[in-house]
Amino acid sequence: MHVLGTIVRFIVSAIVLMIVGYLVPQFAVGGFWSALMLALVIAVLGWIIEGIFGKKVTPFGRGIVGFLSSALVIWLAQFVVGNMRVTVLGAILAALVIGIIDLFIPVASPYQTTHNRHRG
Template sequence: MSEERNPNRTQDSPSWGKLIIRFVISAIVIAVAAFVTPGFRIEGLWGVVFAALVISIVNYLVERVFKIDASPFGRGIVGFIIAAVVIYISQFVVPAMTVTLFGAIIGALVIGIIDMIIPGKTI
């Protein structure tokens, strides 16, 4: 839709296509982090998809409620710690996911590094 058709739409609002691409990239980043991180394991494709969905929702809620960027390098040490906590807590919602505390910390570091390489917000 153009601006003329829908004056309420802002330029900052992402389209569905961009949201889907962002979600797919997030799932890939989480799968890579789980693959290379000791103590961080996700079983199966649907486990990765469900984990990406849960982590994305929790990140969104943290950002909205606490007004904090929950990405690993979003707000320095605070963002990094929040990202590790989000990863750790997600294992209690995602049955195919197991994470140790050390795995969550290293996973947040790996996700943060991948976030710096891939343009745009992934998680």
């Protein structure tokens, strides 16, 4: 069931990124497959940042550092994902909108360990 949960998380993330593309003027994703690839790239870049700097700096960390690292990850992802373009301001606005959407549709952190999810 862990694989299915991961697939669902990436699909939901791709849909959220497509919504953000409609809401944020300087953020554009070409379509569903680009958004899905973007979700994967954001997860990988976030994992790398967490490995280097620790959990408090990841996009899933709270506070201004997590917010800014989320914007940086979004901006860097455009160099890996085709059919995507974003300005620095667009990345900041996208990180803000994604944070707001995450309040209502939380997508669990991919860094969460299996034993933390299955306590009991």
